[in-house]
Amino acid sequence: MGLIVFILGLFFGSFANVCIYRLPKGKSIVYPGSFCPHCNKPIKWYDNIPILSYIFLKGKCRNCKKVISPRYPVVELLTGVLFLLIFKKFGLFVSTPIYIFFSLCLIIISFIDIDTFLISDIIVIPGILIGLLLSFLFPQIHNMNRIEGFLYSFFGTLLGGGILIFLGIVGKILFKKDAMGGGDVKLLGMIGAFLGWKSVFLTLFFGSLFGTLISLILILLGKRKIEDYVPFGPYLAIGAFISIFFKSNYFLGVILIN
Numbered sequence: 301m302g303l304i305v306f307i308l309g310l311f312f313g314s315f316a317n318v319c320i321y322r323l324p325k326g327k328s329i330v331y332p333g334s335f336c337p338h339c340n341k342p343i344k345w346y347d348n349i350p351i352l353s354y355i356f357l358k359g360k361c362r363n364c365k366k367v368i369s370p371r372y373p374v375v376e377l378l379t380g381v382l383f384l385l386i387f388k389k390f391g392l393f394v395s396t397p398i399y400i401f402f403s404l405c406l407i408i409i410s411f412i413d414i415d416t417f418l419i420s421d422i423i424v425i426p427g428i429l430i431g432l433l434l435s436f437l438f439p440q441i442h443n444m445n446r447i448e449g450f451l452y453s454f455f456g457t458l459l460g461g462g463i464l465i466f467l468g469i470v471g472k473i474l475f476k477k478d479a480m481g482g483g484d485v486k487l488l489g490m491i492g493a494f495l496g497w498k499s500v501f502l503t504l505f506f507g508s509l510f511g512t513l514i515s516l517i518l519i520l521l522g523k524r525k526i527e528d529y530v531p532f533g534p535y536l537a538i539g540a541f542i543s544i545f546f547k548s549n550y551f552l553g554v555i556l557i558n
């Protein structure tokens with residue numbers, strides 16, 4: 301079953317690639333089918349199999365021989381691995397499809413943020429509502445009753461959005477420039493809606509930690525300058541993934557809250 305979930309993840313990763321490429325351009329994600337971004341030729345189904353086609357085609361378009369970005373198979377593999385990890389953790393429980401859906405949204409949001417420095421409202425606003433609704437319908441994912449589950453998620457949204465608005469104001473006073481984008485506020489609100497208010501602290505802690513570490517490494521390697529704008533969405537997503545796996549075990553969250 302793990303293998304089936306992993307392969308399913310690869311195909312959803314392929315769909316994520318379509319969303320990442322088309323949503324910022326305002327194009328339909330269902331029609332037309334996949335095409336080469338260089339020569340616009342439609343890609344045949346047998347050249348569109350996750351990972352395998354990339355390997356068989358040696359990373360080049362069959363028609364124009366231009367290089368296909370290695371990011372496509374990377375996103376597919378990442379999605380497959382995350383689906384598998386979630387399945388391994390939660391098994392045949394309602395949490396599995398919910399967190400699989402949530403992680404797919406985070407992958408799409410993160411790569412669009414990397415490309416465009418924008419967090420798509422088209423995913424994050426419905427995402428907040430879906431997170432709240434799922435916590436009400438399936439409060440067992442939080443180990444709570446219906447009212448508790450909904451409030452846990454509702455305060456997660458308020459806290460997630462609220463913390464970043466607060467940090468944004470502090471940052472503006474200290475550094476005299478916008479430190480936090482409105483998209484990040486909504487994204488942490490969505491993460492709070494899915495994972496509950498306790499996970500907001502954990503997400504922000506790990507998100508900031510990874511954001512700082514990776515930025516430092518990139519600056520030391522000379523790939524980024526200190527004053528460059530850093531998209532925070534992918535780091536919040538990393539923080540959220542870690543929070544999913546710490547969910548049954550709040551020790552870090554408790555330390556942070558205390």
Ligand SMILES: [Zn+2]
Nearest residue numbers: 336339361364
């Ligand atoms: Zn081509």
